Amino acid sequence: MDRNLLCGLVDEKQDIFAEISDKIWEYAEPAFYEKKSMEVQVQCLEKEGFQVSKNIADIPTAFKASYGSGKPVIAFLGEYDALPMLSQKADSTVKEELAEAGFGHGCGHHLLGTGSMQAAVAVKDYMEKTKLRGTVVYFGCPAEEGEAGKAFMVKEHAFEGCDICLTWHPFSFNVCSMSSLANARIRYTFTGVSSHAATSPHLGRSALDAVELMNVGCNYLREHIPPDCRIHYAITNTGGTAPNVIPAKAEVLYAIRAPKMSDTAELCRRVNKVARGAAEMTETEVETDIHCAYADLIQNKALNRLVYQNMNDFEILYTHEEYEYARRFRAMSDENEIARTKALAAGFIGEKAEEAFSSPIANFVIPPVNIKQGSNDVGDVSQCIPTACFSAVCYAMGTSPHSWQAVAQGKSSLAHKGMFFAARVLAATAIQIMEEPRLAEDARADFIKTMAGKTYESLIPKGIKPAILRG
Numbered sequence: 001m002d003r004n005l006l007c008g009l010v011d012e013k014q015d016i017f018a019e020i021s022d023k024i025w026e027y028a029e030p031a032f033y034e035k036k037s038m039e040v041q042v043q044c045l046e047k048e049g050f051q052v053s054k055n056i057a058d059i060p061t062a063f064k065a066s067y068g069s070g071k072p073v074i075a076f077l078g079e080y081d082a083l084p085m086l087s088q089k090a091d092s093t094v095k096e097e098l099a100e101a102g103f104g105h106g107c108g109h110h111l112l113g114t115g116s117m118q119a120a121v122a123v124k125d126y127m128e129k130t131k132l133r134g135t136v137v138y139f140g141c142p143a144e145e146g147e148a149g150k151a152f153m154v155k156e157h158a159f160e161g162c163d164i165c166l167t168w169h170p171f172s173f174n175v176c177s178m179s180s181l182a183n184a185r186i187r188y189t190f191t192g193v194s195s196h197a198a199t200s201p202h203l204g205r206s207a208l209d210a211v212e213l214m215n216v217g218c219n220y221l222r223e224h225i226p227p228d229c230r231i232h233y234a235i236t237n238t239g240g241t242a243p244n245v246i247p248a249k250a251e252v253l254y255a256i257r258a259p260k261m262s263d264t265a266e267l268c269r270r271v272n273k274v275a276r277g278a279a280e281m282t283e284t285e286v287e288t289d290i291h292c293a294y295a296d297l298i299q300n301k302a303l304n305r306l307v308y309q310n311m312n313d314f315e316i317l318y319t320h321e322e323y324e325y326a327r328r329f330r331a332m333s334d335e336n337e338i339a340r341t342k343a344l345a346a347g348f349i350g351e352k353a354e355e356a357f358s359s360p361i362a363n364f365v366i367p368p369v370n371i372k373q374g375s376n377d378v379g380d381v382s383q384c385i386p387t388a389c390f391s392a393v394c395y396a397m398g399t400s401p402h403s404w405q406a407v408a409q410g411k412s413s414l415a416h417k418g419m420f421f422a423a424r425v426l427a428a429t430a431i432q433i434m435e436e437p438r439l440a441e442d443a444r445a446d447f448i449k450t451m452a453g454k455t456y457e458s459l460i461p462k463g464i465k466p467a468i469l470r471g
């Protein structure tokens with residue numbers, strides 16, 4: 001691969017992609033409603049000569065853009081959904097909303113989608129210059145946050161025909177391989193009987209009591225679940241605000257996580273029993289709805305090796321101003337959180353951790369690790385196609401994902417540099433695979449070995465549609 005040629009091609013168009021990323025940051029559209037964010041990407045890709053198909057898996061904000069023909073087919077995955085209650089003025093080190101209770105890009109998906117798209121365009125440009133053969137695809141994937149958009153796209157076979165999927169995530173560390181937990185989100189709706197709480201309490205059956213008893217039951221269950229599983233809940237409907245009215249309806253949303261899909265399914269079975277027990281105790285009815293689910297991310301050693309090499313080969317140079325900028329945000333970080341991450345990183349980068357963590361920007365690469373923390377719908381893709389997902393530094397060290405501080409840094413040159421770096425790593429990895437078909441075969445062989453005969457089956461039951469199509 002001609003690394004200089006690739007770098008030149010990425011650099012040439014970087015202003016275009018910085019502008020697109022900033023626009024998507026400003027649109028800050030919620031999951032499944034990323035219309036403007038999708039359009040700005042579609043326009044760019046059409047102009048670049050990609051063939052665009054919209055409405056993938058019937059989802060209005062999912063699309064696919066392809067260039068070239070034949071094997072290998074290398075796909076980049078992009079996202080563009082924002083998070084609620086995170087509207088924030090850019091670059092400000094104090095919390096300042098732009099729109100009251102508005103959305104904001106607290107997970108950097110404006111960078112994620114744009115960087116993946118930038119990689120697709122760079123690969124296309126490289127193919128044109130060198131007559132390299134193959135197909136490069138960009139998937140615009142909506143609703144990663146809380147809705148598992150890609151899991152629904154997988155169910156509709158959107159990624160079929162792809163040989164390799166590559167993606168990344170903005171973060172405050174460069175980590176070569178991201179891992180994630182499987183996660184099922186289940187809504188429990190209890191229905192009871194309303195009555196006046198003072199005049200006829202004996203005639204009422206409280207749905208809120210059922211929710212509370214279910215939560216108590218699950219808090220007892222916690223002691224008897226494997227240590228790396230997680231159960232969280234939010235009461236999404238308390239049934240009203242009047243204490244003198246017995247609530248007839250109440251709802252609680254659970255997120256149930258485990259390292260593997262099979263463990264998650266088993267844990268869901270136990271939580272469902274607790275819900276039924278709560279309904280039994282309160283003489284209410286319970287309806288169980290798997291709202292969406294995420295699979296755990298399957299690591300691919302062959303792809304991780306390529307990505308790790310490329311992450312080390314493309315250096316990022318920061319200016320004095322960027323270090324100063326990062327220092328202001330680093331000063332606001334939670335020291336306990338930094339100490340926790342430092343202890344974790346020391347396991348991988350050894351004594352370099354001390355020096356590395358004294359800088360406000362984490363300018364080093366953490367090798368392939370398998371620490372499962374959050375959940376990500378890239379997991380569902382990785383269970384079907386050899387996939388790699390790394391993270392790149394877009395924020396000051398210590399910046400938490402899903403925070404207003406992350407939103408504030410989203411249009412900075414620090415964020416743009418992380419995105420350009422990700423685009424180079426993604427594009428270089430794709431080009432290497434196109435140039436050497438053996439690399440795709442290695443990735444496939446590793447995938448088959450890891451899956452050990454298991455085939456992917458989503459935790460989302462058949463017939464369940466994405467929230468946007470449920471009416």
Ligand SMILES: [Zn+2]
Pocket residue numbers: 107108109144169
């Ligand atoms: Zn994210």
